[in-house]
Structures are given as structure tokens and as C-alpha cells.
Amino acid sequence: MKWMTLGTVMAAAAIVSPTAHAALASEYYQQAREQAPHHLQLQVTQVTLLRGQARGNCEVEATVLRDFRGALEKGSPLRFTLNCIATGVRPMPGPNAWHDYQTLKASHFMEGFFRGAGADIAPAFGQLAQVASEREWPWCEAQTGRCDLPPPSPPLVLECSIVGIGVTGKQVRSGWIIKIADHRMWFWSDIKQLHAGEGRHWQPHLWEPQRTPSPLQVEGDRYTQVSHLYSEGGEQLLMTRTFIYKRSTGEFEERHMAQENGGEDLIRGTCLPIADPEKLPVAADGRQIGS
Structure with a gap:
């Protein structure tokens, strides 16, 4: 093309x-x-x-x-x-x-x-x-403005475990389940009544977007998602989170920066492929079978 x-x-x-x-x-x-x-x-x-x-x-x-x-x-x-x-x-x-x-x-x-x-x-x-036709994925991408994008790779669903040292000097342990699909990054939540909906679901933003969210940046096998947390009403930027995943190694880096005092958390870890939790059956007590 x-x-x-x-x-x-x-x-x-x-x-x-x-x-x-x-x-x-x-x-x-x-x-x-x-x-x-x-x-x-x-x-x-x-x-x-x-x-x-x-x-x-x-x-x-x-x-x-x-x-x-x-x-x-x-x-x-x-x-x-x-x-x-x-x-x-x-x-x-x-x-x-x-x-x-x-x-x-x-x-x-x-x-x-x-x-x-x-x-x-x-x-x-x-x-x-x-563009040539209607299709379920984009033809165009923002960085270069080119409009001949190939079909996206199959969705990546990953469990990312993180271990690192926070600004307090204490070890930080946490984890995310993410999905990379349709040139977007999604975050899995089982918290009820979150801003994107109720119950377990994929949400397109880590924090409720009070301003225009940044798109997923794709450079080779490197994916970068930047999220911003604002004060209520969106007047003041409170925190910036940068999540970088490198597909070839499975490694990721997550950086939180607080705007008020310049404090920063930098944590690294590894992401492993898992089944899409949205497609797993749910038991009577609400737990997902196979999760």
C-alpha cells in the first residue's frame, strides 16, 4: 500500500x-x-x-x-x-x-x-x-501521521509484578494486569463502581481523565503509556505515571512523579502472559475460575 x-x-x-x-x-x-x-x-x-x-x-x-x-x-x-x-x-x-x-x-x-x-x-x-475501507482498527497513527498501519497484533494480556524502592526507602510491591489491544493500553480492575463502570472490567485509564488523556506510544517493541492525576476539577496536576513495557524482554518500568515535591517512585519488574480475565468464568462467590 x-x-x-x-x-x-x-x-x-x-x-x-x-x-x-x-x-x-x-x-x-x-x-x-x-x-x-x-x-x-x-x-x-x-x-x-x-x-x-x-x-x-x-x-x-x-x-x-x-x-x-x-x-x-x-x-x-x-x-x-x-x-x-x-x-x-x-x-x-x-x-x-x-x-x-x-x-x-x-x-x-x-x-x-x-x-x-x-x-x-x-x-x-x-x-x-x-482510507481504503472501514475496519475495526486504525489506519492512521499520531506520531508520523502515516495512514497505512498493518492490522494489530493479537491482544496482549499481561500480569506485571513490580518490586522496587519508593521515596520512603521502603520496598514497594504491587502488580497490574494490563491489555495492549487496538493501539491502546487497558487496565484490569475488580473494584466495583469505578469511574469506567461497575464490577470487574477493563478500564482505558489508570485515573479518571479530567483532561485529554495521552495516547499509547509505540516505538518498535516498546510501549509507553503516560497517565496524569489532577485535582478535583482538573485545575492542578498532582502526579504523573509513566509505564514502559518492552515486548522483546517482557520487562517493564513504572515511574510515579509527584508534582508538589518532586518525589519519585521508580519500580521495575517483569510481565508474563495470562488468560484474559474478562473471558474467565466466574464462580458463585464472585471469584474468577482459573485466575
Whole structure:
């Protein structure tokens, strides 16, 4: 498959980088993708050229198929505008990507990283890619903006035992059950009435997210998940947790940093594959058989 990138002007004769006419450095586009609250796969309903407009001259109507990062429901309607190259309209310098109108109009499925809320949801800096089809996993990834991701590996379910020395000098022992699937990291909880639901379940965040959560970073066989704990209402950052797992060795590192006093816990250990606890039968007393 041809290496496609977000914001590409997808025409047979012209494939233009999203930053070709852009006023911002490439790292700002990457940051926007990484921090966007929604990673959406869309089915395009209609593309309308708004004549007489120099920018934002394509109105896109689409339906949400999947939100890989946020909580937009499947079937949610979206309407947003993009910059389009068309007869009489030439790209102008500015932060937002430009798209070929005819190619955009012929698109059936698109994917990108969106920000905003309600009627203001739109692709970050107009970065949006045409993709081949609907599927259960993403085509695009945030770091490079490439949109030719292969199917994900089978889900990894791991029990990670940790032993280390905390800021008090005492030995710390704990453990997590995690799942890496669909380019996300999940945490297993059997605590009832947690923020993500009731009873035993996989939760997508270690702490209840009061701000946009950071996506899972994948570099080779290294997975990094950063979680932030804020005060009630989300005004003040209290603690940052960084969890790093290296698939080739099974080793992981977990680092907690308290913002107020700079105190830090660093613990290391090993993760071992286990059966998915969600799929294990539950006994009458509530214990999971085989756990």
C-alpha cells in the first residue's frame, strides 16, 4: 500500500505534504494529532464545494464509524469544513492542510484526529486522510501521521509484578494486569463502581481523565503509556505515571512523579502472559475460575 499521510492532497498527479503551504513546523502538527481527544474513522456522506470562499471552502458531512480514542458514538453525524483546491482556488499559506476537491468528493471513508466539542468538532489543522475501507482498527497513527498501519497484533494480556524502592526507602510491591489491544493500553480492575463502570472490567485509564488523556506510544517493541492525576476539577496536576513495557524482554518500568515535591517512585519488574480475565468464568462467590 502507498505510504499515505494525514492532510495529503490525494490526487493522481499531486500528492502534497500537509505542511507544503503551512505556517507551522511539523512538530506542531504531530503534537496536535497526539493531543486530539478523538481519533475518528468516518463514512463520508457528502462533500459540498462552497463557492466564493477562499478557505474552508469544502463542507464535509460524515458519520462516525469508530472513535479509537474518545467516546463519540457510532452513527454520530459530523459536519465540518476543509480547505480545498478547486477551479479558481489556489492554496494559500496558513496552518491548515489543503485537499483536492475532486478526490475528497470521491472519498467513501476517511480517518483523522479531531478536536473541539459538539458542532465544533473538526480535524486538527485540517489533517484528514482518505482510507481504503472501514475496519475495526486504525489506519492512521499520531506520531508520523502515516495512514497505512498493518492490522494489530493479537491482544496482549499481561500480569506485571513490580518490586522496587519508593521515596520512603521502603520496598514497594504491587502488580497490574494490563491489555495492549487496538493501539491502546487497558487496565484490569475488580473494584466495583469505578469511574469506567461497575464490577470487574477493563478500564482505558489508570485515573479518571479530567483532561485529554495521552495516547499509547509505540516505538518498535516498546510501549509507553503516560497517565496524569489532577485535582478535583482538573485545575492542578498532582502526579504523573509513566509505564514502559518492552515486548522483546517482557520487562517493564513504572515511574510515579509527584508534582508538589518532586518525589519519585521508580519500580521495575517483569510481565508474563495470562488468560484474559474478562473471558474467565466466574464462580458463585464472585471469584474468577482459573485466575
